[in-house]
Amino acid sequence: MDPQAFIRVSVGSLGLRVPIKSLNDTKPTGIHALSPPCVCEIRLPGFPVQTTSVPFVSSPEATPDTNSIASTFYLGESDVKALLTPGCFYTPHACLEIVVFTGHKGTHCGVGVKRQQIGTFKLVVGPEWGHGKPVILFNGWIGIGKSKQENGKPGAELHLRVKLDPDPRYVFQFEDKTKLSPQIVQLQGSIKQPIFSCKFSQERIPQVDPLKSFWSSSVGSSDLEIERRERKGWKVTIHDLSGSAVAAAFITTPFVPSTGCAWVARSNPGTWLIVHPDGCRPESWQPWGKLEAWRERGIRDSICCRFHVLCDSHEHRDDLLMSEILISAEKGGEFYIDTDKQVRAAAHPPPTPPPLPSPRSSGDYAAALNPVSGGFVMSCRVQGEGGRCSKPPFVQLAKRYVTCVEDAAIFMALAAAVDLSIEACRPFRRRLGRSSRRHSW
Template identity: 50%
Template sequence: MDPQIFFRLSIGSLGLRLPVDALKDRPGAVPAYSKCSCDIRLGDLPIRRTRVPLVSSPRGSPDAISKPVVFYLAESDVKTLTVSRHFSVPKPNLQITVYIGKQGSHCGVTGRRLVIGCLGLEIGLEQFEKPTLLHNGWIGLRQKKGGEVSKHGPELHLQVRLDPDPRYVFKFEDETTLSPQIVQQQGAIKQPIFSCKFVKDRRSSMSDEDGDDAEKRERKGWKVKIHDLSGSVVAAAFMATPFVPSTGCDRVDRSNPGAWLILHPNAAGSAESWQPWGRLEAWREIGHPRDTICLRLQILSEGQEASILVSDVAINTDKGGEFNIDMDRHEPIAGGFVMNCKVSGEEKCSEPLVQLAARHVTCVEDAAIFMALAAAVDLSVKACRPFGRKAKKGVFGHSFCS
């Protein structure tokens, strides 16, 4: 298996150094010295916001191991961001605006934010094939748009790193309930890697019809098995806790979530002997204008009773969304990006698209575990549908994809 090109661009070690008279002409800003934040824009990617600690000593430096802001870049993103390098006057593709705000608001920002200054860095991305430090140190801020940097004005400390982060990309070729083939994508090339076998307990409800029959008020006994090209089962997801409506409502609620066990074969056991790897819980949250499916994954450490929470994600029931395992979002930071799985909404044909960090895949069996997890995520969106609503034809077993 050959991975696709991805990059991890991190902006960290942030710190703001202000001259004593920096805010003397800005009434009301004095109490907010310690409540600074910044917006980080990289090309046309979504703006990221984070806090910026104040460095009071002229010789001081920020925490070098503080949590960075991370952008993940596919090869297409890199090509877009490097277009500016072909102009006679390169346009900065990394732009940072620093603000000051009051305590008690998100990231130290209130309704009206005061701009401390801004900066732009033109960073080239296309020639790097190994970890590269693009910038590390203090840089002066422009206090007006289009203005120049003052020698005695505010300064921002930042460290910008670019690290190769290759990923394997897999695609379910049809709906999970139709036992699809799973292919690896490498550009325009699709290579079959796995097959997905969906099995339902014959007593489980798949029709979503109204009625007093208890069997039609729960979804249970669903199983997914992942087979390699030789036909051997290399991973599985079993519904461990039925998806049932909570008392007084027609939905799977936080108080009683449905759950899956993600498993891999036990090498020391007999056939069909399984070793638990993780537990995925799912429930439905009421929202406006649309509900969300909440998913929580815990890794079950072998030989230990304690589990480790590695993902807590909400997916829009209408538009679908992404399930992530990304350790850059955790404290302390460890492991970086692990997995991303894109699924469709509950009324749409869903063919999960999965990205896996290459460093976490040492063999085909490693990837298979994440395919079982992706299938469980996709099926959870369907299993959390309100019980009083009939599913469109195709959601459970009959494809309506054209």
């Protein structure tokens, strides 16, 4: 498997200060007090604006944490090419731009409140962005805004660290809906290379679609009545090109409506177990991860997917929360494992976990695939309930977490479970009386 070239642009070590300088001394003699909060908008053409807070540095000698990451952009080859093309974004040269503000944005007591712009830092996108090598583009303090003093006050200074790192990825595409047992191909430009096959099965219950409308002639069976009130027995097995099963995901806790409602709620989520073959016991499975999913009701419903890695080593006995993501129930969205992202879709973001273990390490963190903690691990784009055309799962996987085909297979099983969770979390039909069985809920 050959990966595609990606780069990771990280902005971190943020800090803000306004030095007090005497007229005869260029060294700062103190720090002006600023009214918190201070925030910045980090902009890169072609990407959504990212907003993060900027800590205030109260001491002239203090330096912000050099290891902290405030914002991350991931660029493919086409993204870098566009940024390096003059005029592509209606400017001679594309720039990474950081605009710093103080104050809240919004209203206070019914009166509009405007943020005050403190200053701007710009970094021109240069040829080094396309070299695929790690490089620190900027590290240290820099004055932002006007250089001249206004009302006797010097301008603010921003501390930041901008770094480029190569971040190659494998890109996979399910050829059809997961329930149709599709083939999984690796994308390399315009080339599609078959890598896995995906087999969906539905055990212990009739092979029916519980989400379709059915009339009185089809609801007499007690099995169908059970299926209408719970979704269980779903299993996805990932096979390599030789036909050997190399990973699987199956429902361990059924997707059932919670008491008093007709949907899967947070109080009782459905659960998938992600497994891989046990090297010591033929035809046995070894647990690797757990995916929980439920429906969050609101103006626009969302599906929450929460993923844990199951750990059973001497150092770690607890399950480790790796990701908790909200996906639009109607439009779909992206599930990801990325410890660099500070702003998450979930209401309660998980803590930064240690490195992800290899599927073949049986949860032993001493045998983690890579000693570097944090960063992008995987992403999976899935279709929502309102999609009119079929959009099978699209998966990206960091190269550093893959040493063989079997390592990639476990993430394909996870992606399949995320995709099927969108369907498993659809609202259920209410139990109907005989006189009203011709009407759907």
